[in-house]
Every structure is written in C-alpha cells, then in structure tokens.
Amino acid sequence: MAAEKINERTRGVYIISPTPFTETGEIDYASTDSLIDFYFETGVTGITILGVLGEAPKLAPTEARAFLEHVMKRVDGRKPIVVGASNPGTDNLVRFAREAMDLGAAGLMIAPQAGLKTDDQVFSYWDGVLSRLGPDIPVCYQDYPQTTNTVSSVSVLHRLIDVFPNFVMLKHEESPGLTKITRMRERSDKGDGRRVSILVGNGGLYLPQELRRGVDGAMTGFAYPEMLVGVCEKFFAGDVEGAEDLFDLYLPILRHEQQMGFGLAVRKEVLRRRGAIKCSDTRHPGPKLSARDHQEIGELMTRLERKLEG
DSSP: OOOOOOOTTOOEEEEEOOOOBOTTSOBOHHHHHHHHHHHHHTTOSEEEESSGGGTGGGSOHHHHHHHHHHHHHHHTTSSOEEEEOOOSSHHHHHHHHHHHHHTTOSEEEEOOOTTOOSHHHHHHHHHHHHHHHOTTSOEEEEEOHHHHOOOOOHHHHHHHHHHOTTEEEEEEOOSSOHHHHHHHHHHHHTTSSOOOEEEEOGGGTTHHHHHHTTOOEEEEOOSOHHHHHHHHHHHHTTOHHHHHHHHHHHHHHHHHHTOTTTHHHHHHHHHHHTTSOSOOOOOSSOOOOOHHHHHHHHHHHHHHHHHHHO
16 A cells, blocks of 8 residues: 655655664664654654665665565555655666655655756756656655755756656755745745745754745654654644744754764664664764763753653
C-alpha cells in the first residue's frame, strides 16, 4: 500500500530520520522499528529517510536499498515516506529513485550537485535530473548551500518551477533565508508562477518566523518532533502566539542540537534516552560525545521536563 505522493500543497512535519546503528556499526533494524513507532506517536505527517543526517553517504548501496525496503514494509503506507536520493552520479540517482518509488515512496529529496557556481549550471544539472525522472515522480529540492556549496537563487528556482511540474516542493535550509521565502511566496501569490510546497530545515531553528513568511511546515530533524508538530498545528489553527510560546520552551535544547558537525550525536543520544533507539552511535567518521557532553544533555533534558511540567 502506497501513501499519497507529495505535491504542491503538502503541509505538516516530515521528520528527518537518523539511521540507527548497533555498537558494532551495523544497521539496527529493531531500533529502526521502534524509531518509526516513536515518530508515529509524536504525530508527524511523514518521515524522510536517507538524508544527510541519516548518514546516507556512509551506507553501501546494498545497505541503503535494504534499509529502504525495511522502512517501507514497516510503515506499510500508513504515512508518506520521502526518500533521499542525492548522488554524485545521475545514473545511480535515477536508478535508486525509481526503486524507491516502486516500493511506495511518496517522493524524493534531492540536493543539487556540490559546487555549482552559476544559475545556468544549477539549471543544467536539474534539467538532466528532473527530465530523466519524468513528470510522475515528485521531487523535493533540498536547498542546503551550507553543505553543498551550491547557492540556488530565487531566479533559478522560478525557472525550474516553470519548466518542471515534478518540482513540487522546496526544502528550504539556506540561512539567512527568510527573504527568499517571501520572494517565492510573493510571486505565486500574485499568480505569476506555480506555487510549490515549502518545508523548512535547520532543525526548525527559525520555524515561527518561517511560518509567518508562508511556509507549509518543516522537513527536518529534532529529537522532540512533537514540538515541531505542535507549533505547526497551533500556527495553522490561528494561535500564532501559542505557537511561539511552545517553540520557546524547547529552544535551549533545540539550539544545542543544532551545532554543526556535532548535533547528530546529540540528537541520537536524546532519542536513545527517550527510548526510541537502543544505541546513539554515529558511523565512523562521526562525532563522539564526551562525559561532559552527556552531562549537558542530561541537564538540558531535565530543564525541559521541568518547564513542561510547570
């Protein structure tokens, strides 16, 4: 059974899932199941797997395929699954993308090739990818220049939206990037171009302001997905101040988790302490937590629990 595909009006929280590993570095399928159950309990709209924070580049192709198959079987169409398909080789990207869609994926998350310097280079890359995927495979464009070193201007995004109907969603992670959201929405609101869904990343660190600018939700990771869900639900129900207040409660631990190059280890450890996974190890090379790091996580979690109880 396949869930509904992502489209231009997709809204909500698509949690970016880490890949659980055992202490010996193998994929932990039992923790994968418990993590999926945990995400369902927190009320997320959907799940995104095999992204950067899913450590996809550290997986062998056979591992990625096996993990994909396991997740799709476990979810069984109950929620939409977006699959990260970024790859430096377009042939490999297209092959894996089609496998994912055949298994019931709701769409693909793809980042542009690293290091593209001009709008024409960006457009040419996506022309090659989106044309080969075809109009029936919906794509979420991952705009994350902090890792790809490829800046996608508003102008080139508009060009791509106008040409390729399978570009249905933008995962907006450029920072600072609020003005980009405004310019994207102003164009479609005036009827000058097709509207696409915009879900935001960066752990949701700027989520309240991004919602005010017109985004449709979040596609990101955070060890407390219920906060992302609650903020979006309150905002869309018209309780803007309530959304801000809820966000504020979680901000210290959210900020701590968003440390570049280190935050994944924090997130996985919090998920372990919350019972979602058994082991918080990242694959080598990856960050390792010190005794002091563990102490800080405990302090932040205790402070959050106290605030939520109050």
